[in-house]
Amino acid sequence: xxxxxxKVVLGMSGGVDSSVAAYILKEAGYDVIGVTMTMISRxxxxxxxxxxxxxxxxxxxxxxxxxxxxIPFYVMNFKDIFERKVINYFVDExxxxxxPNPCIACNKYIKFDEFLRKAKGLGANYVATxxxxxxxKDKSIDRYLLKRAADIRKDQTYFLYNMTQYQLEHxxxxxxxxxxxKVREIAEKIELDIHNKPDSEEICFIPDDDHGRFIKKRExxxxxxxxxxxxxxxxxxxxxxxxxxTVGQRKGLGVALGKKVFVQRIIPExxxxxxxxxxxxFKSKLYAEDxxxxxxxxxxxxxxxxxxxRYSMKETNAIINPYKDGVIVEFEIPQRxxxxxxxxxxxxxEIVVGGxxxxxxx
Numbered sequence: 001x002x003x004x005x006x007k008v009v010l011g012m013s014g015g016v017d018s019s020v021a022a023y024i025l026k027e028a029g030y031d032v033i034g035v036t037m038t039m040i041s042r043x044x045x046x047x048x049x050x051x052x053x054x055x056x057x058x059x060x061x062x063x064x065x066x067x068x069x070x071i072p073f074y075v076m077n078f079k080d081i082f083e084r085k086v087i088n089y090f091v092d093e094x095x096x097x098x099x100p101n102p103c104i105a106c107n108k109y110i111k112f113d114e115f116l117r118k119a120k121g122l123g124a125n126y127v128a129t130x131x132x133x134x135x136x137k138d139k140s141i142d143r144y145l146l147k148r149a150a151d152i153r154k155d156q157t158y159f160l161y162n163m164t165q166y167q168l169e170h171x172x173x174x175x176x177x178x179x180x181x182k183v184r185e186i187a188e189k190i191e192l193d194i195h196n197k198p199d200s201e202e203i204c205f206i207p208d209d210d211h212g213r214f215i216k217k218r219e220x221x222x223x224x225x226x227x228x229x230x231x232x233x234x235x236x237x238x239x240x241x242x243x244x245x246t247v248g249q250r251k252g253l254g255v256a257l258g259k260k261v262f263v264q265r266i267i268p269e270x271x272x273x274x275x276x277x278x279x280x281x282f283k284s285k286l287y288a289e290d291x292x293x294x295x296x297x298x299x300x301x302x303x304x305x306x307x308x309x310r311y312s313m314k315e316t317n318a319i320i321n322p323y324k325d326g327v328i329v330e331f332e333i334p335q336r337x338x339x340x341x342x343x344x345x346x347x348x349x350e351i352v353v354g355g356x357x358x359x360x361x362x
Contacts, residue, residue, distance in 0.1 A: 014058030017130030097268035098341025161355035226271035248337025288356035
């Protein structure tokens, strides 16, 4: 008789979600190995906040939880690949006038790619995380599907659209049907000290949340002051470097024009930022590349979906069509501040169809 390989390597951040995920999997009979991924070098100035997901204190929290749950615990070094695939990408995108999403890049290249390879090297059949999302096999189409979590407020499918069929097959997300409140309740019940630990919301490698300062420190010669202009090219004031701004931004511009103005476009080749009225930042059409589709082998023409261009927003009806190396997305209702470098993600009800990186806006 062939027995199912129940060994799973779980990414432990030291937070309540991954800790409870470890508990749930162990209770379900899995052979759980806890691993904390170290991804940030601290040989440079690094103003670490207590409790950040990549902080030393969080590694210690994860170790304590593993000891409490009586599971093996290891720390794995992912610093080199994180530097190349996430931090360098983050910096380069901002220097090109785009606004990247480092969490999506980390999931794509680290948590569900390199981490899965290392887990397989340990003889595990699965990796697991504390993400709020649901993975199911649809036997009628012989595909694994990514679906929204039961706790819509915490649903993280927007960040996971890059997952492949292989990755979905070998990933467990045990919090898919549990609310955040219930997760904290479980953690308290089993006497985990981190049951009320706050969620980390900053970018893990920028704990002071000042991405402009971070980029300028790394690339001091590439971050230069320039000009704010209007649509006609008239100079409205000076900016301190395009990396400090993103489309739709109003606060922190440092210009007084007697009315509210918003970042409309960033022109990196000329080091210019176009400001305009708010209605000018609403657009209905975009072009995206680096497409990953979960529910199909290829994107059908005139595919009706709901879509969103930012994690925190609600989806809107849209139609997507293959075009060149990507897709054209046309929204039923104009969307506010569609931004190059961000991801557009497509849904069919509870199911994630796929997504891609926004390259052009029309």
